[in-house]
Amino acid sequence: MRVCVALCGLLLVAANTYAGERQISLDWLKTVAFAAHQTDYSGVFVYQYDNHVETSRIIHVVEPDSEYEKLESLDGPKREIIRHHGQIWCYINHKMVQVDSQQVHGRFPSLLPEQLSALSSNYLIKEAGMERVAGYPTQVIMFQPKDGLRYAYKIWAHTDSGLLLKAAVLGDKKQVIEQYAFTQLQIGGNIDRSWVGAKDFAGHGAGLPVSPETAMGGTVINSGWVVDALPAGFKKTREIQRPMRGKHAPVTQIVFSDGLSAISIFIEPADGDEDDVDGLSSRGAVNLYHKVLDKHLITAVGEVPPRMVMQVLDSVRYNGK
Amino acid sequence: MKKEISALMDGELFEDEAENLLDQIKRDSATHKDWEIYHLIGDVLRQPEHIHCDLSEKVRERMQDEPTVLAPRGRAVKQKVRAVALSAVASLAAVGVVAWMSLQVSPEAASQMAMQQSALRPASAQIQPKSNDYLMAHQEFSPSIDMNGGASYIRTVSYSTDEK
Numbered sequence: 001m002r003v004c005v006a007l008c009g010l011l012l013v014a015a016n017t018y019a020g021e022r023q024i025s026l027d028w029l030k031t032v033a034f035a036a037h038q039t040d041y042s043g044v045f046v047y048q049y050d051n052h053v054e055t056s057r058i059i060h061v062v063e064p065d066s067e068y069e070k071l072e073s074l075d076g077p078k079r080e081i082i083r084h085h086g087q088i089w090c091y092i093n094h095k096m097v098q099v100d101s102q103q104v105h106g107r108f109p110s111l112l113p114e115q116l117s118a119l120s121s122n123y124l125i126k127e128a129g130m131e132r133v134a135g136y137p138t139q140v141i142m143f144q145p146k147d148g149l150r151y152a153y154k155i156w157a158h159t160d161s162g163l164l165l166k167a168a169v170l171g172d173k174k175q176v177i178e179q180y181a182f183t184q185l186q187i188g189g190n191i192d193r194s195w196v197g198a199k200d201f202a203g204h205g206a207g208l209p210v211s212p213e214t215a216m217g218g219t220v221i222n223s224g225w226v227v228d229a230l231p232a233g234f235k236k237t238r239e240i241q242r243p244m245r246g247k248h249a250p251v252t253q254i255v256f257s258d259g260l261s262a263i264s265i266f267i268e269p270a271d272g273d274e275d276d277v278d279g280l281s282s283r284g285a286v287n288l289y290h291k292v293l294d295k296h297l298i299t300a301v302g303e304v305p306p307r308m309v310m311q312v313l314d315s316v317r318y319n320g321k
Numbered sequence: 322m323k324k325e326i327s328a329l330m331d332g333e334l335f336e337d338e339a340e341n342l343l344d345q346i347k348r349d350s351a352t353h354k355d356w357e358i359y360h361l362i363g364d365v366l367r368q369p370e371h372i373h374c375d376l377s378e379k380v381r382e383r384m385q386d387e388p389t390v391l392a393p394r395g396r397a398v399k400q401k402v403r404a405v406a407l408s409a410v411a412s413l414a415a416v417g418v419v420a421w422m423s424l425q426v427s428p429e430a431a432s433q434m435a436m437q438q439s440a441l442r443p444a445s446a447q448i449q450p451k452s453n454d455y456l457m458a459h460q461e462f463s464p465s466i467d468m469n470g471g472a473s474y475i476r477t478v479s480y481s482t483d484e485k
Contacts, residue, residue: 029468036470047475056475069471079478083471088457090478099457111467155468164469180472238462245454255462264459283448286456286476299452301459 025125026116028141028157033111035162038062042192043134043185044074049178049284061193066104068196082195082208086217089208098211099245102218119259122146122233123153131156133165134182143260148172149231150261150304151285161187169285169303178284211245218242223252224320225267229311231304233258244268256312263302263312270297280306289313322352326359453477 042059055074060067066085073079080091086104089096119125123143131140138156145152152174156166168179218240238255244266252267270292280289285303289310292298300313328334329342346356448456456477460466465473 033467036468045472047472047479052479054475054479056472058471060470071471071474073475073478073480076480079480081471081474081478083474086461088461090457099454100461102461115464115467164472167469167472180469180475242458244458251458253458253462255459257462257464260464260468262459262463262465264455264462266455266458279446281446281448281452283456283479284476286448286459288448288452288455299455301455303463303465 021126025127025141026120028127028139028162029116029119029125030111031162032155032157032164035158036164037067039161039163039187040189040191041163041185041187043182045180045182047178047180047284048176055183059192059195061191061196063196068193070195096208097245098209100217100242101210102242115257115259117259118233118235118257119143122150122258123260128154130159134185136160136165136185136187138165147232149233149308150258151177153260156181158187163187171305218253221252223254223267224318225252225254225265225316226319227254227256227265227312227316229315230256231258231308231311234263237262261303263300263304263309265312265316266297266299266301267316268297270295280310282306294318323355323359326352326355330359330363450480 040061042057044055044057046053046055048054054076056071057074058069058071060069062068067083069081069083071081071083078091080096082089082096086100086102087098088100090099091097092099123145126142126144128140128142131138133156137159139159141155141157143153143155152170152172154168154170155164157163158165163185165185166179166181169177171177219242221239221241223239223241234256235258236254237257238253240253241250242253244251247268248271249269252265254265254267256263256265280287282288287302287304287306287309289300289306290297291313293316298313298316300309300316302309302312325334325338325342326346329339334342346352457474460474460477463473
């Protein structure tokens with residue numbers, strides 16, 4: 001009897017330690033998400049997948065109204081993205097074009113409790129030691145999927161600020177599918193804000209243009225399209241009808257997420273010249289799969305293994321009136 | 322012999338013993354039959370509503386139906402050699418997968434197969450720049466943005482050197 005009690009006690013202690021460790025990991029995630037939105041930083045990072053490597057500069061500043069972010073390529077053709085409060089501009093054909101404008105609730109997005117619980121039910125989260133990245137000490141955190149359906153993630157978070165300094169997406173053999181890593185980074189301090197200034201942004205005179213095509217953003221709908229073979233752990237997080245650059249008609253977008261990765265399904269009327277679009281293509285961890293179904297062009301995009309975007313897309317059907 | 326097979330299924334054999342036995346199962350059809358029957362029994366006990374009969378055959382069929390996407394186009398000769406090499410690798414791997422599958426028949430096995438196969442699949446085509454808008458629209462709602470911040474947007478505008 002006494003042995004039994006001792007054993008139970010031991011088990012309890014073990015369970016507590018486990019729960020404690022999990023809590024620490026979840027706390028880390030909250031810190032990382034907070035830091036991503038609420039830290040001023042400027043740095044250069046490398047993005048790599050397959051035999052492709054490119055360098056980019058990112059500047060992120062926090063203003064009283066919201067955050068501003070500029071991402072520009074340092075290799076190859078000029079590419080630039082500016083983001084501010086759900087609005088996105090992109091450098092296309094030698095000028096900045098507004099590509100999207102979505103409603104954002106709250107000044108700064110943060111991790112939702114349901115996202116955290118989805119995360120911990122689909123992934124084993126554990127701390128994996130300390131490493132140095134871009135001259136800063138970091139905490140390494142592993143997200144190991146509980147099944148073989150999704151990629152594993154490994155992140156390196158700055159121990160002081162929580163900023164993500166390196167992130168890798170890993171396949172089932174621990175091979176790197178894609179990774180980002182800062183090579184140089186300034187956190188806080190004197191960061192170039194000359195490009196921010198309210199005057200330069202939409203609706204305030206000169207500067208970045210507002211596009212009537214995209215300005216109205218997305219509206220929440222119930223499209224009637226359903227996915228039958230949704231992989232375990234994925235839940236619908238959004239279903240909207242949205243304008244999309246270069247499309248004549250609004251596009252339906254349905255987003256599913258397991259807390260860490262997501263799959264979007266886009267549904268639009270097929271205009272007959274889609275012969276060349278069928279099939280699977282990829283870029284780093286993102287896979288894209290197109291198909292024409294009932295006079296609609298359907299596209300699945302997600303940072304999930306190729307098999308999963310195919311499975312999801314192949315099970316899309318119309319269940320409406 | 323039956324005792325050994327049962328021990329193997331329970332994961333109680335040492336690695337070298339297991340390898341020898343697996344070898345024998347592959348060569349000797351009677352042993353192979355025993356092996357299948359044992360698994361069938363196990364399946365029935367575990368999930369009577371869903372019974373696999375000769376799973377290995379079905380796995381092999383599915384593997385053959387899998388598309389082999391080869392890219393980029395334009396280097397025909399090299400590609401052919403690679404295709405042959407890859408299909409050789411794939412069939413070797415298929416044997417491996419079958420052996421592995423038999424070792425752990427579980428409800429998740431089929432989905433894990435998906436992952437195994439995606440690892441075998443030759444690199445698929447690069448996402449075309451004209452699809453960047455889909456990537457951008459997806460990125461906005463992907464949770465990766467909460468962690469990585471704007472850095473993950475690099476995917477939406479990444480270029481490839483063989484684009485031009």
